[in-house]
Amino acid sequence: MRSVALVPVLATVLGFGAANPTATVPEPPSKRAAVPTVTASGNAFWQGDTRFYVRGVDYQPGGSSAMQDPLADTEICKRDIAEFKKLGINTIRVYITDNSAGHDECMKALADAGIYVIIDANNPLYSINRLDPGPSYNTKYLQSVFASIDEFIQYDNTLAFFSGNEVINDNVNSTLSARYVKAVTRDMRQYIKRRSYRAVPVGYSAADVAQNRMQLAHYMNCGTDDERSDFFAFNDYSWCNTNFQESGWDQKVKNFTGYGIAIFLSEYGCTTNGRDFSEVAALMSDKMTGVYSGGLMYEYTLEKNGFGIAKIASPKAASVQPQDGFAKFAKALKANPAPSGDGGFTATTRSVACPTKDADWLLDSTLLPAIPEGAMKFMSDGAGTGPGLKGDGSQNAAEGTSTGDATPGSAAVTATPSSSKNAARGGVGGGSVERAPFAVAALVVVLTLTGTLLL
Numbered sequence: 001m002r003s004v005a006l007v008p009v010l011a012t013v014l015g016f017g018a019a020n021p022t023a024t025v026p027e028p029p030s031k032r033a034a035v036p037t038v039t040a041s042g043n044a045f046w047q048g049d050t051r052f053y054v055r056g057v058d059y060q061p062g063g064s065s066a067m068q069d070p071l072a073d074t075e076i077c078k079r080d081i082a083e084f085k086k087l088g089i090n091t092i093r094v095y096i097t098d099n100s101a102g103h104d105e106c107m108k109a110l111a112d113a114g115i116y117v118i119i120d121a122n123n124p125l126y127s128i129n130r131l132d133p134g135p136s137y138n139t140k141y142l143q144s145v146f147a148s149i150d151e152f153i154q155y156d157n158t159l160a161f162f163s164g165n166e167v168i169n170d171n172v173n174s175t176l177s178a179r180y181v182k183a184v185t186r187d188m189r190q191y192i193k194r195r196s197y198r199a200v201p202v203g204y205s206a207a208d209v210a211q212n213r214m215q216l217a218h219y220m221n222c223g224t225d226d227e228r229s230d231f232f233a234f235n236d237y238s239w240c241n242t243n244f245q246e247s248g249w250d251q252k253v254k255n256f257t258g259y260g261i262a263i264f265l266s267e268y269g270c271t272t273n274g275r276d277f278s279e280v281a282a283l284m285s286d287k288m289t290g291v292y293s294g295g296l297m298y299e300y301t302l303e304k305n306g307f308g309i310a311k312i313a314s315p316k317a318a319s320v321q322p323q324d325g326f327a328k329f330a331k332a333l334k335a336n337p338a339p340s341g342d343g344g345f346t347a348t349t350r351s352v353a354c355p356t357k358d359a360d361w362l363l364d365s366t367l368l369p370a371i372p373e374g375a376m377k378f379m380s381d382g383a384g385t386g387p388g389l390k391g392d393g394s395q396n397a398a399e400g401t402s403t404g405d406a407t408p409g410s411a412a413v414t415a416t417p418s419s420s421k422n423a424a425r426g427g428v429g430g431g432s433v434e435r436a437p438f439a440v441a442a443l444v445v446v447l448t449l450t451g452t453l454l455l
C-alpha cells in the first residue's frame, strides 16, 4: 500500500526568456480525500506534490462483448480489488462503464485501496465510427460522453478520461476520423471547464500503428490550447521478452522527447514470446521516466485472446484463479518501484507542429468540426441522465451532427480563445505556434526533495 508524501516537495521554477513559461505548482492534496487527486502538469502527472506514475492494469471482465460495467457491481469489483492489492497496482483502466448506474461503493473501495481509475468516456454503442465519422459525431453521442464525465468526475480517484480508444487503426482511411476524436477531446475538456469541475486530464488512447504513430501523436498535441490534449497514451505490444533497444522502446523515448505533454502506455504486455514483464523495469527507470509516466498492463481478466492474468469462471464467481502471469506481474512491480524524485520531467507543456498530409496520414487540414449545436446546451445545463449501455447507441442517430468547422480557439461554444486553465498550460493559446525546444530547455528547475515516501 502506498503512502503519501509526509513533507511536500518544494518546487521552484524559474523561467528565462521562454514565452510565458508555466510554473509547475501541483495542487495540494485535498484534505477530505482518501486519496489525493492526480493532476497533469508539465509532461507528468502529480499526486499532490509527488510525481505519479501509472502502474496499473486494464480491467474489463468479459471483454467488450459482455458490455458489463464492473464498477457498477459491488460483488465483482470487491472481489477484484482484493486481487489488485496483491498485485500492488495503483491504477485501473475501465473501457466500458454505465453512466446511468451508481458507482459510489466500487469507487470508494478502490480509493480505500489507493487505486485510481481511468475511464473511457465512450463504449461500443456510443462512439465515433472510424470509417464514417461525421454522422457519429453527434449530440446523442456527446450527451453520453458528458454524462460519463458527470458520473465519474465526482470521485477523487478518477485519474483521467479517454476521449477514444483505437479509433484510428491501421486502415489509413481511419486517419480521417482523427479530427472527430480531437474534437471530442476538445469538447470534453471544455465541458469539464464550463461545468466548473476538477480539471481531470483528458486524452486519447491510440493503437500502435507504426506508419503514423508520430503523426497521430503530433496531431493530438498541435494547434490552439483548447484543441490540444492533456496527455497522450498509446497501446504497445512490441516488448516481447526483449530489451530496451530490441523492442524499439529506445526510439519511442527518443521520438517523444520534447513532446510537451504527459505520455503513458494505455496497454502493454506482448504475449507472443511468453511474458516476463521486464518492460516494467524499463518503464520505471530513468531511461524512460523523463518522457513516460508508466503504463497499464493488458489485461487483468483472462479472456479468449489469452492476455489476462486472472481467470474468472463466471462473471459473479466468488473467487478468481490467478494465472502464471499474475505472480510474474506482481513480482515485476515489486522489484521496480516508482522512482523517487521528479524522474527528469519537463516543467512546461508545449504544442508541436501539426502533421502534414502524406500516404499514411490523409488529413489535409487542421480545422476541427464545431461542436454540434444541440450539444452546446450541455455546457450550461449539464448532460442529464446518461443512456447507460442500452438502446440503439449513437452512431446512427442521423441527426444533431456538426454543421461546419470551428474557429481554432473557440470550439464554437465560446468566443474566448483561451481560458484560465489553458493559461496554465504554457501560454501558447490563440495560435498554432511551435515553441522552440530551447525555450523549454531554458527553464531552470530547482527541486528540493525532503522526506518523501514513495509508491
Ligand SMILES: *[C@@H]1O[C@H](CO)[C@@H](O)[C@H](O)[C@H]1NC(C)=O
Pocket (backbone or CB within 6 Å): 171, 172, 173
Ligand atoms: C479507403 O478509401 C478509398 C476511397 O474511398 C477506397 O477506395 C479504399 O478502398 C479504402 N480503403 C480501405 C482499406 O478501406
Ligand SMILES: *[C@@H]1O[C@H](CO)[C@@H](O)[C@H](O)[C@H]1NC(C)=O
Pocket (backbone or CB within 6 Å): 213, 214, 248, 251, 252, 255
Ligand atoms: C521515430 O521517428 C522517425 C522519424 O519520424 C520515424 O521514421 C520512426 O519510425 C519513429 N520510430 C518509432 C519507433 O516511432
